[in-house]
Amino acid sequence: MGRYLERAEHLCRLLRLQVEALVDRPVREIHFGWNRIYLSLDRQPPGGSIELFGGDNYTLADSYTLADDLTFERFNPNSVWSCFALGRENARQMRHCISAEMWTCLNLAYLRLQTLSIQEIWRVSPENFYTETASELHTFVGVAAATMYRDEGWHFWQLGRFIERVQCVVALLLAHLAAGRQMEEFLDEDWISLLHLRQAVDAYNRSYSVDVQPDQVLDLLVTDPLLPGSLWQSLDATAEELDAIGPGPSAHSSAVARRLAGRLCALIRYDWPDREGREVLLRWVREDCRKLHEFVIAAYIDYPVEDSLLR
């Protein structure tokens, strides 16, 4: 549940900024944005590839199709609709472990989504739709914080959210760098939009200046311990949740998982390079985070029974 809903929220943020860009941004920036989104999701756009050169009308029509693919497409497991449906299905299965308020909050948001379509949201204001949907997810997180008992169910939910967040951020940063390479140059606007995507514009202005420097943008999104959703903070939170959960029945697997989480924290804290090698390190993080998920499953869910009988 935690992972699906975190992904839905991340996607809403990406799409809100993307459809906002349709109002007044140049075609090149819009193309850059779509490329970045699809690369970060590791998904082929419908029709194969996004045309780089087309007029305004073509760009708008294309954007409609792409937004539909990422918002309401049932067969896209990472669309907003699918993430909601799967997150709600998970919540339904563990309804007895979450609070009644959480369930009602999530179910109402899900039911609202069922009544909408791309035609409907596009006709009025797609930005509002993504803002409202993200806001419903924020409300859900707030309701959970206020009402859910802090037992292992809570910690596993949090753990899922933070692992997903790390993966979303890393995928976005790698996609941003790859999209820039495809365009053969970065514009300041690309970096500003990246800050917007991670809700980090104000933090950047405070920490640095209004003058955007690519390295500083990456530094902020990766290593700032005060920025919500920075890799530093998300990995720290992941390690804390693992500690809170405790060793579990498979002592070996849980120790491996905790060690890996600690190593990822240390990697970001102490090994984040000044310039060269950043992309390589981000790829390591992506791969290790995937492994971390597997170790967690092996340690707490799919553990060998023999380990447990010996305890």
Place this chain on the structure above:
Amino acid sequence: MDFGTYDLEADIYDEMFLPDGTPRQHYRSLYETLSQLSAEEVGSIQERVTRSFSNEGITFTVYGDDEAEERVIPIDCVPRILSDGEWRQLETGLTQRLRALNRFLDDVYNEAGIIEDGVIPVDVVRGCPQYRLEMRGASVPHGTWVGICGTDLVRTNDGFRVLEDNLRVPSGVSYMIANRKAVKTSLRRLYRSSRVREVEHYGRVLLQTLQELAPYGRSDPCIVLLTPGVYNSAFYEHIFLAHEIGAELVEGRDLLVDDGFVYMRTTAGLRRVDVIYRRVDDDFLDPLVFRSDSLLGVPGLLHAYKRGNVALVNAPGTGVADDKSVYAYVPDMIRYYLGEEPLLDNVETYLCRRPEDLEYTLDNLESLVVKRVGESGGYGMLIGPHATPEAREAYAKQVRANPADFISQPVLPLSRAPCMIEGRAEPRHVDLRPFVLHGRQVRIVPGAFCRVALRRGSLVVNSSQGGGGKDLWVLRD
């Protein structure tokens, strides 16, 4: 709410009105309250009640040809009411019936005195597909084979009758509580003044019952609810009940048997399980004993159960007592085991395995309901008066081919209760499923899942076939 066009029929008992059209004593407050409300006001109550089910995701799953569909069970906002006297009559009758059924199960899986004494033919019991040879010689705590029973009752002008005993995995109790929650908040003033008996403590009573059925010596038993999983049509109820009794909701893959004990996998390791409130059918409980292709059960579970290391509620093999053929003998069981006359009547039943009953059934198909003994949920039956001659003939062929698979009963004029249909009060047929719990003693929460056939003239109350629910209010004396 307009009762002006509400029609009464002499041969059908109306829950709210006497034959002369005046409301029954215990319905007067409800009648007056509803009469004072405009159609819009009642419509808004109905809408609120329906929406509350949708918002809270109180659903059941219907399986179509291609995919499963999650549906909200329709609920009518007008409650059905029983007086204290009516409820007491049901309570004593249901208690008597479940005591006899438990004695019957203990007997047929052990000494089989009822068969030896010729009260029930041996082939009716041992020929029943639900009779489990594997359970012969088993003993259960307090002689309780059936800890949770949902008995379907109907009312005619002659009084209440038992339509069916559900002794395997009876469902619907969550709707009893959900209906109450939705309706009482919509009719709050009337509810407060009506002195309605509560049902919301069902979870506590169920927990107490399950604790009493734990293996000997397990004073603080670990209880789990075993569900077939999220695709089961009653999954909402499984979650609801697990929450109500504070038990873990588990699937077969979450449990394992080691050295004759059952364990649950938890994130902290294995934990011994003492009581399993199982919502999985016998066939799928243990692939080593029953269906070997079952992925829903737990290998070795029956072995642990027969060693007395875990309690299964209800016990495997209880289906033999709610078989449609065995049903006809329940009044005889009550006389045989308890030495009492049955307090609740059965519906007159013709067993097609008997030549004279077969002949009667085939001669009177147009006035009978014919049911397959192995089917439930309103499926596989013929309602003679509503069927075409061709359908009756086709069904008769099946009956002739396998008479023992069928029983027949007269079409009962089920009682009707007012429902809110398109802003007006209209009568619809209803039944009643109270839940009887049997631990050390019998306990019944004063309420029931009241089912209603929402289609005009329909007698089928099953939610999968156009039925809905109603809240049932049992009034204090």
